[in-house]
Amino acid sequence: MCDIILGKYNCFSCDFSTRKSHLSSPSVYRKAKRRALYKNGECNIVLENVSKLRRRYLQDLFTTLVDARWRWTLCVFVMSFLLSWLAFGIIWYLIAFTHGDLTPENIDNPLWSPCVINMKTFMASFLFSVETQHTTGFGYRMVTEECHEAIVFFCFQSIAGLMIQAFMVGIVFTKMARPKQRSQTIMFSKNAVICRRDGQLCLMFRVGDMREKSHLIGTTIQTRLIRSRVTPEGEVLSPHVTNLKINIDDHDERVFLMWPTVAVHKIDQDSPLYGLSAADLLNERFEVIVILEGTTESTGQTTQARTSYMASEVLWGHRFRPLVKYCKTKLMYEVDYSQFHDVFNVDTPLCSAKDLETYLMINEPKVIV
Template sequence: MSAVRRKFGDEYQAVGPARCSARRERQRFVDKNGRCNVQHGNLGGESSRYLSDLFTTLVDLKWRWNLLIFLLTYTVAWLVMASMWWGIAYLRGDLHQAHDDTYSPCVANVYNFPSAFLFFIETEATIGYGHRYITERCPEGIVLFLFQSLLGSVVDAFLIGCMFIKMSQPKKRAETLMFSRAAVISQRDGRLCLMFRVGNLRNSHMVSAQIRCKLIKSRQTPEGEFLPLDQCELDVGFGTGADQLFLVSPLTICHEITSESPFFCLSQRSLRSEQFEIVVILEGIVETTGMTCQARTSYTEDEVLWGHRFLPVMSLENGFFRVDYSQFHATFEVPTPPYSVKEQEEKLSLSSPFSSPVDNNKTRGEQVCLLDCVDIAGEKDKLPFKLQKISSRKESLPQRALRMSSSNTEKTFSTGDLLKIQEISPSSEGEDSDDRMQLKASKISAEALTQSTSDLELHKISPSTGALEVKLEDNLPAKL
């Protein structure tokens, strides 16, 4: 923590997990452990579909029900099969006759129901103590023996298969995938982003790990239809491939808030009154078993911290990188604008000097001339006092040239011509500046302007240029 304060400054305050747990609880669509709070009722005749898919139904049951079904199935099967063996011995009269060398019973040494039950268990479990056995003079016993073997194999395969699948379910692999308790909103690379952290506690990797985010929020359509749990996709890097994770160390998943994001109008103030839930789904293939695993969690509006950032958990040790999971959920405050992205873009557009709409009907030359007029007006205030006085009494050459460009002939000067005319403006006080202005004016009048189309138009309006020279001579000092 001291290293973080030295790096980021004392104005950053770390926030521990206790701050998130102290927030109020509300009904969730998906719990923090990934369980969905949805119950199906009033199925009617649809409940028979569960019996048609009996294997999946048994796998989806809780462990206590699985163990109960496992015990009841074997107990009932054993009792039923033992009763059938006892019934055969009873019908043949083996229970009331002495089993000696002269008498051949169906099953040797079966005198009552317990002995018949023990014979069935020895046969089913292939124990074979050798004291009880079936004889060849009992055809009904041979048929029952074959039926017992087939039925026992089916029951063993079904129940043991259900138990094995339930024990090897990848849901338990999701217990070693961690999500941060809170999500944060702060700036990254100059853009406002919603971020949360995910980590893998095991050394075995999640192959082809992919992450998705859903925004669960109620809304009403323009047609008046109310959607209580409308699902909206949050972009976490589909176009750039950032949603494909190499989950070796903890990663921070980032959702950039743009104009296409559902949080485009979300600000720090509106976050307090919003009600939504962000569902995070992490999918991947377990490296050890090759089975697909899915881990889920959710963040409500109370678990989204505005103006926070996650503390770093990676450090470089001697020859390896160390991850400190004690700081996995910790955050610290950073300076973040409390405005939404929409409000920031509106303020940026209003602060721009050229944000006013441009008339598309104007020609490119008129738009360039308009921008040059802005530059000339800004430079006028920077002239010396004497030249400002002269320019206030009579129009300067650049202003007359610009007014000529907006006449009915709809001819405009090029940018190079305007720059030449701007050179006529004096840059210093005294007689030297006046001489320089007259020399530049006479130089322009004497030049053959042949570099642009607008230069050719200057020859047509030579009387106006001569009038400008006469007016300039009236303002010259007495010596000149």
């Protein structure tokens, strides 16, 4: 039932060569393309036939600009100022035109009192718009008491300019300081592994934080299994999301990432992977999503890092290489990140955790120490 060579159990040896040959088949890698979450944490989801989608995005313009690419955000940033200068410049030009300041007989008339002194062309009105909006005040052009509408509009543009500047600067600052950038220093192992730990089959992956000074506090790691499920009534639930319980050392989902840590999911009776064997892994289609969330120590902002593992990225019968060692000369712990993704073969039963448990229950009395 179960091929195993582990410790005191005197059973059959595992066939690693068969497992390697199947894992290198092209059919396995074709399955990896159907993933809901990319390795970098971005969702592989496209929304279609959403009514009034553009209107909804425009109603939440701030979030839309923060989530947009930098080129579009900077483009909106520049265009908002240029268009506001141009629009207010046109209005200043119209105020001067309706008051008669631009007529030939009044332009050079020293006795004529214009709305804005020394604003005789459209280019002059545009420059006055820029000076007013940003309170530059070169002193060459100024508003007089002749036109009440000019005074009111002067106050309006000053307030509007402050609002536009605050809005756009807020977008750029939020985009630069958002916690998403903190997740770039969080590392996940390229592969997850399945092997025995403490006599039980476990699904494991490694996670680490490359920052030395500012750590994540209150960090939690959650995992979700995505695969199809058929109910007793024949209903196909696809995709169906199931929670995978994670333990780190002797703790629960919370972890302090002083050094790279291996997260462990014990494949027991409560695990949806309880009936998964090495042969099933070659043909199974599922995805394990990992979500790490914590608070940045220096800023107090909550950040989140995500990744996923397809069935073809789960290595059966492997274990992660140790990274942490103590240096007696430096009197400190050293972490070798060059081996962060490295794994090595270990003797592991090829059967499922369910069959392994049954096998051990039957043969436990026959074990010779």
